[in-house]
Amino acid sequence: MSVFVIRRLMQSIAVVAVMSFIVFFGIHIVGDPVDMLINPEADQADIEAAMHALGLDRPAHEQYWYFLVNAFKGDLGRSFIFGEPALQLIVQRMPATLELAFAALFLSVLIGIPLGVYSGLHPDTLASKTIMSGSILGFSLPTFWVGLMMIMVFAVILGWLPSTGRGETVPLFGIPVSFLTLDGLSHLLMPAVNLALFKMSLVTRLARAGTREVVHQDYIKFARAKGLSPRRVVLVHVLKNIMIPVVTVIGLEFGGLIAFSVVTESVFAWPGMGKLIIESIQNLDRPVIVAYLMITVLMFVTINLVVDVLYSVLDPRVRLQDIRA
Amino acid sequence: MGSNAPTLRVEDLKTHFFTKAGVVKAVDNVSFSVDRAQILGLVGESGSGKTVTGFSILGLVDAPGRVVGGRIEFNGEDIANADEGRMQTLRGNRIAMIFQDPMMTLNPVLRVETQMMETVLAHQKVDRKTARQRARDALGQVGIPSPDERLAAYPHQFSGGMRQRVAIAIALLNDPDLIIADEPTTALDVTIQAQILFEAQKLCRERGTAMIWITHDLAVIAGLADKVCVMYAGRIVEAGAIDEVLDHPVHPYTRGLIGSVPSRNRRGVPLYQIPGMTPALLNLPPGCAFRERCPQADGACMAEPGLSVPFDGRAVRCFHPHLEAGA
Ligand SMILES: Nc1ncnc2c1ncn2[C@@H]1O[C@H](COP(=O)(O)OP(=O)(O)OP(=O)(O)O)[C@@H](O)[C@H]1O
Numbered sequence: 001m002s003v004f005v006i007r008r009l010m011q012s013i014a015v016v017a018v019m020s021f022i023v024f025f026g027i028h029i030v031g032d033p034v035d036m037l038i039n040p041e042a043d044q045a046d047i048e049a050a051m052h053a054l055g056l057d058r059p060a061h062e063q064y065w066y067f068l069v070n071a072f073k074g075d076l077g078r079s080f081i082f083g084e085p086a087l088q089l090i091v092q093r094m095p096a097t098l099e100l101a102f103a104a105l106f107l108s109v110l111i112g113i114p115l116g117v118y119s120g121l122h123p124d125t126l127a128s129k130t131i132m133s134g135s136i137l138g139f140s141l142p143t144f145w146v147g148l149m150m151i152m153v154f155a156v157i158l159g160w161l162p163s164t165g166r167g168e169t170v171p172l173f174g175i176p177v178s179f180l181t182l183d184g185l186s187h188l189l190m191p192a193v194n195l196a197l198f199k200m201s202l203v204t205r206l207a208r209a210g211t212r213e214v215v216h217q218d219y220i221k222f223a224r225a226k227g228l229s230p231r232r233v234v235l236v237h238v239l240k241n242i243m244i245p246v247v248t249v250i251g252l253e254f255g256g257l258i259a260f261s262v263v264t265e266s267v268f269a270w271p272g273m274g275k276l277i278i279e280s281i282q283n284l285d286r287p288v289i290v291a292y293l294m295i296t297v298l299m300f301v302t303i304n305l306v307v308d309v310l311y312s313v314l315d316p317r318v319r320l321q322d323i324r325a
Numbered sequence: 326m327g328s329n330a331p332t333l334r335v336e337d338l339k340t341h342f343f344t345k346a347g348v349v350k351a352v353d354n355v356s357f358s359v360d361r362a363q364i365l366g367l368v369g370e371s372g373s374g375k376t377v378t379g380f381s382i383l384g385l386v387d388a389p390g391r392v393v394g395g396r397i398e399f400n401g402e403d404i405a406n407a408d409e410g411r412m413q414t415l416r417g418n419r420i421a422m423i424f425q426d427p428m429m430t431l432n433p434v435l436r437v438e439t440q441m442m443e444t445v446l447a448h449q450k451v452d453r454k455t456a457r458q459r460a461r462d463a464l465g466q467v468g469i470p471s472p473d474e475r476l477a478a479y480p481h482q483f484s485g486g487m488r489q490r491v492a493i494a495i496a497l498l499n500d501p502d503l504i505i506a507d508e509p510t511t512a513l514d515v516t517i518q519a520q521i522l523f524e525a526q527k528l529c530r531e532r533g534t535a536m537i538w539i540t541h542d543l544a545v546i547a548g549l550a551d552k553v554c555v556m557y558a559g560r561i562v563e564a565g566a567i568d569e570v571l572d573h574p575v576h577p578y579t580r581g582l583i584g585s586v587p588s589r590n591r592r593g594v595p596l597y598q599i600p601g602m603t604p605a606l607l608n609l610p611p612g613c614a615f616r617e618r619c620p621q622a623d624g625a626c627m628a629e630p631g632l633s634v635p636f637d638g639r640a641v642r643c644f645h646p647h648l649e650a651g652a
Pocket residue numbers: 342344349351369370371372373374375376377378388389390425541606
């Protein structure tokens with residue numbers, strides 16, 4: 001087991017290293033921030049002074065080297081716009097994004113799995129067909145459009161829910177969260193549903209496909225032949241088997257949830273990393289973009305690692321192979 | 326539980342599958358009975374309807390299949406029409422089944438312990454400790470070494486033979502009145518097979534358990550069963566006491582089956598192979614289902630033969646049974 005974890009850890013480090021290279025040079029190709037930052041009337045000397053101050057006059061490989069050295073010290077540069085450390089800017093906004101992503105994840109599992117299992121058990125009923133059609137909508141409707149529609153219906157027309165911001169937050173272990181106050185919860189609900197819609201559809205379909213496959217297995221019939229209640233057959237024998245693919249995909253898609261939150265955060269003015277990155281891209285605020293990408297890569301890699309470990313906890317057959325590895 | 330009533334009596338059982346292509350009569354007018362402490366062998370080629378018969382008794386035939394007719398009497402109670410709740414209390418408790426494929430029978434993500442204990446807890450008001458104790462005892466009974474440790478293992482940590490023993494142990498847990506064993510020894514090697522057959526016989530005699538032993542191999546049940554039903558294409562073609570049937574088979578199909586089993590008495594004689602294959606059950610043509618493969622077939626066989634009126638427990642479904650002089 002530990003051999004397996006160490007090996008996966010080394011792979012993760014390699015991925016982060018490669019990504020840092022791609023991110024850093026990729027961003028260099030995209031555009032020159034000096035054009036945006038410097039007064040168009042400034043003369044050549046001013047421009048050069050500014051470039052020198054930002055370190056942009058050094059050769060690219062040297063800049064990369066400084067970037068790496070500083071990154072190790074936890075310094076990903078200062079925002080050109082805010083003048084604050086880029087990392088700090090991102091970290092400040094991370095709780096809002098993570099809260100939104102977790103809320104969406106929670107919703108998609110809480111709703112997606114029961115819907116999927118139900119329609120897997122009764123594939124030919126009207127309810128099941130409705131669920132499947134719904135999941136196709138969830139897949140194909142663009143997130144921003146659904147978000148706007150939700151605002152229109154629930155905030156503008158009905159006036160039930162607030163349309164922007166995080167609402168009242170309270171600190172939980174020193175991190176501000178919305179979901180512990182009624183006001184915060186009402187702010188969280190719409191963006192979370194909006195972000196969850198795609199994942200919910202995915203989970204529903206996975207759970208349905210898994211259920212349909214598992215219920216025809218001999219071991220399910222054997223469980224019934226032992227005289228177990230249908231409840232126990234579904235909640236223990238079926239569910240435990242379909243959780244393997246569901247957890248894997250949910251885990252791997254969690255990174256996607258954070259990436260997708262860019263859209264939702266923009267629509268609902270949710271003060272998270274996504275909103276920050278959109279603004280930073282518009283301003284070509286290079287250190288913030290790089291810091292955002294690096295943090296995202298780190299998160300993806302960590303998530304993958306956690307999923308692998310979780311997977312082996314869920315599936316005893318994987319565990320044995322790891323011991324042999 | 327009248328002492329004279331057989332443990333199980335199946336009468337004119339019909340189980341059909343209503344597929345898109347047509348009706349598959351997987352079990353068609355099957356009748357037999359098993360008494361306490363008796364072992365009935367159910368023999369036939371692949372696809373003859375043995376497993377479906379077993380599932381029908383347990384009420385576990387899934388769509389598109391359905392029991393469409395007949396009576397199933399268990400200890401005198403008609404269970405063919407019993408509700409699901411009643412069946413649930415019987416399954417795994419009074420009637421246990423051992424499945425055909427040991428590799429697929431156990432849930433891969435649950436510990437053996439869980440899968441055994443839940444069987445006890447579903448039917449008996451005992452605490453978890455007692456349930457675990459019973460599980461351990463049952464594992465020991467089927468000859469699994471160090472049962473205490475093995476309880477915590479997962480199915481993939483057992484070999485096929487060991488898994489089948491676990492399945493057998495599960496069937497024994499609640500001391501059922503009837504065990505339906507669906508080719509339980511096919512996956513096992515010969516020594517273990519003999520051992521399990523011996524154990525089964527002992528159990529049957531000691532506890533008075535009735536057993537239906539499903540197999541495609543007559544040799545397996547030769548020394549085990551008390552009586553035998555030979556199935557072909559969903560129907561019983563010959564039935565009787567095991568020695569009678571083995572010594573004097575009268576149906577051409579049974580004769581073919583016996584001819585294909587190696588025997589000490591016929592050493593050197595080439596093994597007989599029944600020509601052809603089991604017919605597709607979908608839209609079976611009228612007449613005797615064995616017609617295409619039968620050496621005795623003639624014009625009469627274009628009609629469907631009925632099962633003869635049992636005489637001394639002996640019955641046959643054929644227009645031209647092989648009746649030897651003195652048999
Ligand atoms: N779900 C199903 N749909 C349609 N037909 C089925 C279905 N299940 C079983 N059958 C039919 O029932 C027949 C009997 O099947 P069964 O499994 O009882 O055979 P068997 O005697 O147990 O054979 P084997 O020795 O291979 O286990 C088969 O020929 C098959 O065509």
